[in-house]
Amino acid sequence: MLTQTELTQIREALEQSQNPLFFFDNDVDGLCSFLILQRALGRGKGVAVKSFPELNAQYLRKINELNPDAVFILDKPQVGADFIEGVEEKNLPLIWIDHHEVKIPKKLLEKISYYNSFPTSEPVTYLSQKVFNREQDLWLAMIGCIGDVYMPDFGEQFSKQNPELFPNPQTPAFDSIYTTELGKIIQMLNFGLKDTTTNVLRLIKLLIKAKSPHDILEENYHTRPLHKRFNEINKTYQQLLSKAKAQIKKDEKIIFFTYAGETSISAEIANELFFRNKNKFIVVAYKRPEKINISIRGQNAKKITEKAVNQIEGARGGGHEVATGAQIPSDKWEDFKEILKKLV
Structure with missing residues (x-):
C-alpha cells in the first residue's frame, strides 16, 4: 500500500x-x-x-x-x-x-x-x-x-x-x-x-x-x-466460451483455446475458464495476422509466462501471480505451446 x-x-x-x-x-x-x-x-x-x-x-x-x-x-x-x-x-x-x-x-x-x-x-x-x-x-x-x-x-x-x-x-x-x-x-x-x-x-x-x-x-x-454493445459482445463471448468448454479434457492439466475475429476478449474467456476449472492452467490465444495476444491463468502463471516468452524471439509478457498476458509472433504458437507443456 x-x-x-x-x-x-x-x-x-x-x-x-x-x-x-x-x-x-x-x-x-x-x-x-x-x-x-x-x-x-x-x-x-x-x-x-x-x-x-x-x-x-x-x-x-x-x-x-x-x-x-x-x-x-x-x-x-x-x-x-x-x-x-x-x-x-x-x-x-x-x-x-x-x-x-x-x-x-x-x-x-x-x-x-x-x-x-x-x-x-x-x-x-x-x-x-x-x-x-x-x-x-x-x-x-x-x-x-x-x-x-x-x-x-x-x-x-x-x-x-x-x-x-x-x-x-x-x-x-x-x-x-x-x-x-x-x-x-x-x-x-x-x-x-x-x-x-x-x-x-x-x-x-x-x-x-x-x-x-x-x-x-x-x-x-x-x-x-452500452447495453447494446454488451449484448453484442456477450453473444460472441458465450459462443466462444461454449467452444472452449467443449475442448476441456479431464486428464489434461492445460486448456489451450484459440480464436480470431474483430474483438479481443481473451482475458474475459480465460478468467471464466479459470473460475470454472481452478485446477487447470488456462491459455487463451487471440490470433491476428502478425501477432498472437495470449491470456494465461493458473498457479505460478507469472513465472511460467516469463520463462516461456524468454525462449521465443520477439515475445513479451508479464502480469500478476495467477493472471498474465503475453504477445508472440503469429508463427510461434506451436513452439509456445510446447514450451508451456514442459513448464506446467
Missing part, C-alpha cells in the same frame, strides 16, 4: 493541475481509477490505452491535441521510454501510478513521479479512492477492485448498502465476478471499453455523471449504447 505521504503527494499534484490528462489501462481498474480522480477534481480528460503491453509514443499525439498541464498514467505496467521522453520535452509533470511488479530503469524514474503499491499490489482503483476518500465514489472503487480480483476493506460497507448487488462480502473477489450483479456491471464495462472511440467517450461521460451502479444496470436512452 502507498503511504499517506505518497497519497498526499498524488492529491497535491492533481489539485495543482488545471487541465490534467489521464492515460489509463483499458479495463475496469484503469477506467474506475480515472473516473474517481476526475470526479473528485471536476476536470480532466481520459484516454483508454489499448496498446499492449506498454503505453508508447503513438499516444503523444493526444498530448498535442488536448494540451494538458500534467500527465497521469494509471494501471499501466510498462511505459515506453519514447513516451516519457516525449512528455519531458514538453516540460510537463508526469505522474505514474501502478500496482504491478515491474523493473523501471533508474534513468526513467528520475524523469517522473512514480508510485507503485507492489508488493501488496492494491489495484490503482483502490489507491485512487484512498487519495480523496469520497463516499459518493465508493461504488466505482468497488467495481474497479472486484474487477481486478481484489476485495477492498470497504467491501462489507458496500454490501450493506447494496445487498442486491453484492450480498456476501465473504465471497472471494474472483467468484463475485460470476455470481453477483456487481459482476455483471464489471462485464458490461469491460465490454463497453471494446467499442469505438466515440462510444467509449460517451460511456465515460455517462459514468462521470452517474450517481450509483443502478444508473448503469437500468436500460434507458443514456445507457442504451
Whole structure:
C-alpha cells in the first residue's frame, strides 16, 4: 500500500493541475481509477490505452491535441521510454501510478513521479479512492477492485448498502465476478471499453455523471449504447466460451483455446475458464495476422509466462501471480505451446 505521504503527494499534484490528462489501462481498474480522480477534481480528460503491453509514443499525439498541464498514467505496467521522453520535452509533470511488479530503469524514474503499491499490489482503483476518500465514489472503487480480483476493506460497507448487488462480502473477489450483479456491471464495462472511440467517450461521460451502479444496470436512452454493445459482445463471448468448454479434457492439466475475429476478449474467456476449472492452467490465444495476444491463468502463471516468452524471439509478457498476458509472433504458437507443456 502507498503511504499517506505518497497519497498526499498524488492529491497535491492533481489539485495543482488545471487541465490534467489521464492515460489509463483499458479495463475496469484503469477506467474506475480515472473516473474517481476526475470526479473528485471536476476536470480532466481520459484516454483508454489499448496498446499492449506498454503505453508508447503513438499516444503523444493526444498530448498535442488536448494540451494538458500534467500527465497521469494509471494501471499501466510498462511505459515506453519514447513516451516519457516525449512528455519531458514538453516540460510537463508526469505522474505514474501502478500496482504491478515491474523493473523501471533508474534513468526513467528520475524523469517522473512514480508510485507503485507492489508488493501488496492494491489495484490503482483502490489507491485512487484512498487519495480523496469520497463516499459518493465508493461504488466505482468497488467495481474497479472486484474487477481486478481484489476485495477492498470497504467491501462489507458496500454490501450493506447494496445487498442486491453484492450480498456476501465473504465471497472471494474472483467468484463475485460470476455470481453477483456487481459482476455483471464489471462485464458490461469491460465490454463497453471494446467499442469505438466515440462510444467509449460517451460511456465515460455517462459514468462521470452517474450517481450509483443502478444508473448503469437500468436500460434507458443514456445507457442504451452500452447495453447494446454488451449484448453484442456477450453473444460472441458465450459462443466462444461454449467452444472452449467443449475442448476441456479431464486428464489434461492445460486448456489451450484459440480464436480470431474483430474483438479481443481473451482475458474475459480465460478468467471464466479459470473460475470454472481452478485446477487447470488456462491459455487463451487471440490470433491476428502478425501477432498472437495470449491470456494465461493458473498457479505460478507469472513465472511460467516469463520463462516461456524468454525462449521465443520477439515475445513479451508479464502480469500478476495467477493472471498474465503475453504477445508472440503469429508463427510461434506451436513452439509456445510446447514450451508451456514442459513448464506446467
